[in-house]
Amino acid sequence: MEMPEKIISERLILERPFPASFELAEEIFAKVETSRSTLRLWLPWVDKTLRAEDEFTNYLATYCLDGWKNKSGFPYIIRLKDTNELIGGIDLMSVNEQSKSGEIGYYLCNSAVGFGYMQEAVKSLEKTAFEAGLNRIVIKNDTKNTRSVNVAKHCGYHLDGIMRQDRWSDISQELRDSNVFSKLKNEAN
Ligand SMILES: CC(C)(COP(=O)(O)OP(=O)(O)OC[C@H]1O[C@@H](n2cnc3c(N)ncnc32)[C@H](O)[C@@H]1OP(=O)(O)O)[C@@H](O)C(=O)NCCC(=O)NCCS
Numbered sequence: 788m789e790m791p792e793k794i795i796s797e798r799l800i801l802e803r804p805f806p807a808s809f810e811l812a813e814e815i816f817a818k819v820e821t822s823r824s825t826l827r828l829w830l831p832w833v834d835k836t837l838r839a840e841d842e843f844t845n846y847l848a849t850y851c852l853d854g855w856k857n858k859s860g861f862p863y864i865i866r867l868k869d870t871n872e873l874i875g876g877i878d879l880m881s882v883n884e885q886s887k888s889g890e891i892g893y894y895l896c897n898s899a900v901g902f903g904y905m906q907e908a909v910k911s912l913e914k915t916a917f918e919a920g921l922n923r924i925v926i927k928n929d930t931k932n933t934r935s936v937n938v939a940k941h942c943g944y945h946l947d948g949i950m951r952q953d954r955w956s957d958i959s960q961e962l963r964d965s966n967v968f969s970k971l972k973n974e975a976n
Contacts, residue, residue, distance in 0.1 A: 788884055788920050790861040796911035799904060801863035801877060804851050812843035815864065818873050822897040828958055829932050830894060858882060865895070865908055874899035877908045879916055879924075887922035893938070900934070909942045917972045926968040929954075936966060943976075944968035 792803040804811060816839040819826060827833040836842055846862075854860030860880040866873050875895035882889040891912060893905055913924055926944055928935040939946075947969050952962035 788858055788882060790879065790915065790919055794863070794911050794915050795868065796907050798868055799907055799911070800866045800868050800871075801908060801912060802866060803855060804847055804862065804864045805855070807843065807847035807852060809839065809843055812847050813839045814873055815846070815876075816842040818875070818896045822895075825897055826894055829929060829935065831957070834957070854880070858884070863912070865904070867899075874904060875908075877905075877912055879912060881925075882921070884920075887920060888925065889916060889921050889923075890925040890927065892926075893935075905938050906941050909938060913942070913970065913975065917975050922972045924970050927965050928968075929956075930964045930966050939966070939968040942970070943974070944970045945974070 792805065794801040804815070816836065819833065819836060819842070823833060832845070835845065850860075851862045854862055859882055860878060861882070862876065862878040862880070864873055865875045865877055875893065877891065877893040879889050879891055891909060893908065895905055909926075916924060926935075926939040926942075927950075928939065930936070930949060945968060947967045950965045950967060953965050954963045955961075956963045
């Protein structure tokens with residue numbers, strides 16, 4: 788499956804974080820820093836990303852390069868079209884060409900929350916992924932992550948079910964439940 792390196796919507800540009808430069812790592816890391824206390828509640832990678840070097844090594848030079856090369860995942864950074872400001876990330880991951888399935892994950896820095904940007908990003912990524920050949924897209928989230936749950940619902944995803952106590956949370960030191968939402972190609976607008 789092929790995905791474009793840029794996806795442009797009304798207010799956003801989803802961009803492949805490439806080439807993997809230290810300058811880009813510093814830009815992403817600075818944004819994550821502004822929102823660390825919120826992001827770490829829901830995203831395990833945040834506590835493993837303590838310096839710009841971690842952003843470069845773990846994310847840009849490994850996760851992103853491998854995903855795009857193997858076509859197993861397509862991570863994008865999100866920029867505002869008007870100002871080019873980096874506001875977060877969205878990822879089409881766990882892509883399986885045989886089952887034509889994939890999963891979308893996402894985050895925004897705090898200053899970009901509350902404007903409908905993630906709904907816009909999910910809709911534009913999903914449209915591109917269905918056009919590229921996927922049949923099923925999943926969004927998983929902690930049942931207590933209200934904002935993320937709302938993104939899935941507002942984008943028209945179907946709640947397939949709840950995986951009970953499927954995840955350990957280092958933050959709350961307990962096993963947590965996860966929602967599994969999905970959308971099929973024939974359900975997309
Ligand atoms: C999950 C997350 C991306 C949601 O961000 P968000 O801004 O709430 O998401 P949306 O794009 O759906 O925006 C909805 C909000 O924008 C408002 N909004 C403003 N203009 C809007 C528009 N044109 N369209 C839709 N919503 C709009 C809505 O009213 C809503 O705000 P409210 O809940 O305060 O009423 C963000 O909270 C986040 O990054 N959280 C931490 C990381 C995380 O949990 N990631 C997911 C892991 S599974």
